[in-house]
Structures are given as C-alpha cells and as structure tokens.
Amino acid sequence: MKTVWRVFRYLKRYPWIAAGTLTCAILSTLMVIVFPAAxxxxxxxxxxxxxxxxxxxxILLAAAAFLVQHVFNALRIILNNTFEQRVIFDLRSDLYSHIQLLPLRWxxxxxxxxxxxxxxxxxNSVERMLIDGIxxxxxxxxxxxxxxxxMFYLNVKLALLALGPFPLLIAGALTYTLTAHRRYRxxxxxxxxxxxxxxxxxAGVRQIKSFVREREEHARFNRVSDQ
Structure with missing residues (x-):
C-alpha cells in the first residue's frame, strides 16, 4: 500500500487534468439512463x-443525450491521453534518474x-493501474x-431477480484479482x-554471425519467448 501512495503523488502534479477527466467520465456516464427512459x-x-x-x-431528447455523451467521451479521451503521457514521462524520468545514482555493484x-x-x-503498467484503473x-x-x-425505483421484484447472478460475478472478480498477482509476476x-x-x-550479432550460431540462437529465443 505504501508503494501505491508513493506513486499516487504523480497524479497530484496535474489535479486539473485529473478532475476534468473524471468529470467528463461522470457526465458521459449519466447519459446512460436517457436512452432506456426515452x-x-x-x-x-x-x-x-x-x-x-x-x-x-x-427523439430529439435521445439525440441530444447521444451527442452530449459522445462529446464528453471525446473530451475524456483527449484529457486522459494527455494525463497519461505526462505521468509516464515523469515516472520514466524519475526512474532513470534514480537508476543512474545506484552503485555499480547493483x-x-x-x-x-x-x-x-x-x-x-x-x-506503463503502473500508469494504467493508476489512471485507467481509477x-x-x-x-x-x-x-x-x-x-x-x-431498477429498484421501477420494480423491486424484477430488480432482485435481475441481480440474482450478482454474487457469482463478485466471486469471479475476487478470484481473478487474488490470483492475478502471481500470474503477472x-x-x-x-x-x-x-x-x-x-x-x-x-549487441553481439557480429559474434553470432561469425560463429554461424543463427539457428541455435533462434531456437534459444523461441524457448525463452514461449515461456
């Protein structure tokens, strides 16, 4: 958890972009209820x-909701891409600077x-988890x-029936989340x-060609790539 909070400070460098991205995402999401209602x-x-x-x-109401949803979604994508690139740049720059300061024995x-x-x-994985995940x-x-x-406002019984598989979805999501860490490693x-x-x-392609080791190195690359 400490690592997450350490990385989370990179998001605080661009609060307005983060707020704009979340605002556009929320506003575009609110338009979801307009189409079924119409x-x-x-x-x-x-x-x-x-x-x-x-x-x-x-029809005009549904068309307006469709237009508003896609306008905010387009703005969200633009802001999110800008946010991602800035955070990636900061992360890589700080990481490279830190690597240069490490001793040679490391x-x-x-x-x-x-x-x-x-x-x-x-x-890239950290950036996706922080920005896209949130x-x-x-x-x-x-x-x-x-x-x-x-759903509950319209019909309580029908809503309960529709939410019947919900515990199974939660169990599947928890199972995947708890086992994903090992697979990612x-x-x-x-x-x-x-x-x-x-x-x-x-880097040693000249030596490989000099000793005619292309076939062996190709086989070794395939073994490592197939892990």
Whole structure:
C-alpha cells in the first residue's frame, strides 16, 4: 500500500487534468439512463397512448443525450491521453534518474533486459493501474449505482431477480484479482528474460554471425519467448 501512495503523488502534479477527466467520465456516464427512459416513454406515451405528437421531442431528447455523451467521451479521451503521457514521462524520468545514482555493484546482478522492462513495461503498467484503473473504476461504480437505483425505483421484484447472478460475478472478480498477482509476476519474469536475451543477441550479432550460431540462437529465443 505504501508503494501505491508513493506513486499516487504523480497524479497530484496535474489535479486539473485529473478532475476534468473524471468529470467528463461522470457526465458521459449519466447519459446512460436517457436512452432506456426515452424508449420507455415512446412505448408508453406515444405507442400505447396514441400520441404521435410526443414522438419528435423524445427523439430529439435521445439525440441530444447521444451527442452530449459522445462529446464528453471525446473530451475524456483527449484529457486522459494527455494525463497519461505526462505521468509516464515523469515516472520514466524519475526512474532513470534514480537508476543512474545506484552503485555499480547493483548493476552486476541485474540483466540489461530486466532494467529495460522496468523502465518501459513496468512504468506503463503502473500508469494504467493508476489512471485507467481509477477512471474506469469510478465509471463502473457510478453506472452500477445509477442502473440499480432506477431498477429498484421501477420494480423491486424484477430488480432482485435481475441481480440474482450478482454474487457469482463478485466471486469471479475476487478470484481473478487474488490470483492475478502471481500470474503477472510470471509474465513479467518471462518478458524480462526475453528482453535480456534479445539485447544480448543484438549487441553481439557480429559474434553470432561469425560463429554461424543463427539457428541455435533462434531456437534459444523461441524457448525463452514461449515461456
């Protein structure tokens, strides 16, 4: 948890971009309830009540909600991409600066591919967890709250029946979350080994060609890549 809070300070450097991203995500999510509501009103107030004069306003309402949703979604994507690139730059810059200050003996026990994985892949993973994870989590929670509230407002019994599989979904999500950490470590170790081998082979490609070792190195690369 301490590591998360240490990395979380990078988000505090751009509070207005973060607030704008979350605001656009929330506003675009709120438009989700407009389309089902417009459909309900068309069926009840236009078709059943035989009131064609109400059709055009409802269509305009649905079209306006569709436009507002996509405008805020486009703004969210622009702000989110800007936010991501700035945070990635800060993370990589600070990480590279820290690596340069480490003593030489630290590099003796570290493969070059492992360092490349830390600077490139690990930074991207941390950024996705902090920015995309928070944003998508807020949007998902908001969608669930809005939809469940509307469902219970319209029909309590039908809402309870619809939420019957919900405990199974929670159990599946918890199972995946609790086991994902181990799988990610295995994937990261395999990626680090492949990057280390690729770096060594490209740096020593003259020696490989001199000793005609292309076939053997290709087989070794395939074994590491298939882990």
């Amino acid at each position: 459909t309900k009103w068309i069926i009840d107030d236009v078709v059943r009540a035989n009131r064609p004069d109400k059709l055009l306003p409802l 590099f003796d026990n570290r493969a070059t591919g492992d360092l490349m994985t830390r600077v490139i892949e690990d930074v 944003e998508q989590g807020v949007v998902a929670i908001l969608q669930v709250l809005i939809v469940v509230s509307v 295995l994937q990261r170790r395999a990626s680090s080994d492949m990057n280390a081998l690729l770096h060594d082979n490209l």
